[in-house]
Amino acid sequence: AQSVTQLGSHVSVSEGALVLLRCNYSSSVPPYLFWYVQYPNQGLQLLLKYTTGATLVKGINGFEAEFKKSETSFHLTKPSAHMSDAAEYFCAVSESGFRGARQLTFGSGTQLTVLP
């Protein structure tokens, strides 16, 4: 079974500072990797995903992530934090399962706080 580890359940950054949220995965086969964001009392919204091809993936709201196979990592970054980025972020991996099903296995989440 695949798994996802997110280092740091809480991360605080100042407005305008670099955002770095860490994600490591374990997988015996090439994974599909996702970052989702969850605002209070809302569902999950996709930020970006890696399936195949270019390892640097750009997403919405200025976020990007790089798939590094040698490090089994898929860290999320944003050059300059904005107050509106405050939310919980989930890294997820999809695994091939029942008749090709791609259910998501999630990390435990990182709560991002942006300080003025």
Added chain:
Amino acid sequence: GAGVSQSPSNKVTEKGKDVELRCDPISGHTALYWYRQSLGQGLEFLIYFQGNSAPDKSGLPSDRFSAERTGGSVSTLTIQRTQQEDSAVYLCASSLGLTGDTQYFGPGTRLTVL
């Protein structure tokens, strides 16, 4: 276009009662997933439907949980004889059913079992 919708948004019930949670996927999406989000367990996969095929029930935590999907569209998750540990947010997602495609999530149903 319309996203995934779920109802009710909040449900409070007493221990031992049965509850039904509803999910309307995005039109044209053949795959539908249920997940549970709780403080202790994080986000967990529950069940998966692909078209009219038999579902993958491998994530259901007990036989008190069941789900159906009528006509390949709307899905209902039923929890019988609810327990306090069933309190959680139940999220539904749908996708095109293709390898590596994006799952789009609904806003969830917050279930509280007293």
